[in-house]
Amino acid sequence: MANKQEDGISALNKDFEKFEGVNKEQTYHLVENKDNDQFDDDFVVKTCDMSEFFNGGEEGKRNFAQNLGTALEEIGFAVLSGHGVDTSLYDQAEAKVKEIFTSTTLEERLKFKAERYGSVNQGYFPIKETTIIHPDLVEGWVFCRRAFDLDNNENFRATDYWPRAEYEAVFREVVLSHEQLILPLMQSILQYLGCDPHLYDEKLKATNFGFRLNYYPAISKADESSGAGRMLGHEDVDLFTLLPSQSVEGLQVYNRANNKWIRLNPDPGTIILNTGDYMQLITNDRLPSTTHRVSKPQEVSMLGKPRITIPMAVYVWEEEILEVLPGLTPVKYEPISAIKFHTGITSKYYGEEYAVDK
Numbered sequence: 001m002a003n004k005q006e007d008g009i010s011a012l013n014k015d016f017e018k019f020e021g022v023n024k025e026q027t028y029h030l031v032e033n034k035d036n037d038q039f040d041d042d043f044v045v046k047t048c049d050m051s052e053f054f055n056g057g058e059e060g061k062r063n064f065a066q067n068l069g070t071a072l073e074e075i076g077f078a079v080l081s082g083h084g085v086d087t088s089l090y091d092q093a094e095a096k097v098k099e100i101f102t103s104t105t106l107e108e109r110l111k112f113k114a115e116r117y118g119s120v121n122q123g124y125f126p127i128k129e130t131t132i133i134h135p136d137l138v139e140g141w142v143f144c145r146r147a148f149d150l151d152n153n154e155n156f157r158a159t160d161y162w163p164r165a166e167y168e169a170v171f172r173e174v175v176l177s178h179e180q181l182i183l184p185l186m187q188s189i190l191q192y193l194g195c196d197p198h199l200y201d202e203k204l205k206a207t208n209f210g211f212r213l214n215y216y217p218a219i220s221k222a223d224e225s226s227g228a229g230r231m232l233g234h235e236d237v238d239l240f241t242l243l244p245s246q247s248v249e250g251l252q253v254y255n256r257a258n259n260k261w262i263r264l265n266p267d268p269g270t271i272i273l274n275t276g277d278y279m280q281l282i283t284n285d286r287l288p289s290t291t292h293r294v295s296k297p298q299e300v301s302m303l304g305k306p307r308i309t310i311p312m313a314v315y316v317w318e319e320e321i322l323e324v325l326p327g328l329t330p331v332k333y334e335p336i337s338a339i340k341f342h343t344g345i346t347s348k349y350y351g352e353e354y355a356v357d358k
Ligand SMILES: [Fe+2]
Pocket: 234, 235, 236, 241, 292
């Protein structure tokens, strides 16, 4: 792209179609476009109560699987309540994200500039450099499993990944809590699809993930008039993403059924769950990888506030093969290694040399 500042703001997802790994019929603007976009104010993303899974016996598990599967099949998003995560961790995390991005110097952050390791581009992304295709108004930092002291690795050093070692311990607590949700969610999805609920248990024990800190600074006048969005329209490249509900609005979800955008602002303390490209492939398009983006807040008073989010993308390890689950026919996708699938798609954001062909 010649000029991401100008071209990226008017771009359509279809301009990058050749990178896609699964079927995506939808056409949308990467950034909110007031002249063209329509909004769906009636659609309610379903809330699914995970305490049914945890405390409701076999019947509770069946109910939860049915609710979750129905929500995901319809829109690719669900809101999780009753998840059991101590939500004070989220308040603590929000304060720490702000601290990381505002109390370290840019020079300190740039020492950790993102590089591909395995499938995932890990490390720090300066503002407007989350992708090469749009000047996203966000600073980000991606930490994968190796950035946390989770596996009794005696060579682990937090300062290899974090600007200050103390941050690792804070975010490790969030990651540990979210790990408790991975198998229940995957088992419920598999049950809904009529598969053995435990088919992914081994693949997802101590699996890889991308835990991302997003710091969207207050919107300046120049940013406001530039037309750039906070995060471009995209689909996640993972099995699913866990996103604790955020206090500053802006998340928009694309409804393929009517080509309208849903503004999604669930209650504090809930977790937004959405399915990604790995999931769409293995479910043979039953559970879609749904488009979403982050716009500037509608309310003028919120423009001066930073937005902070901590999504956690759940992956399988690079060498795993992604293939359509048993019984889902006719099979639309050939088996493919996770690394080839993942880097082929994300080379859209990082340049064609990012793709690993193996
Ligand atoms: Fe996303």
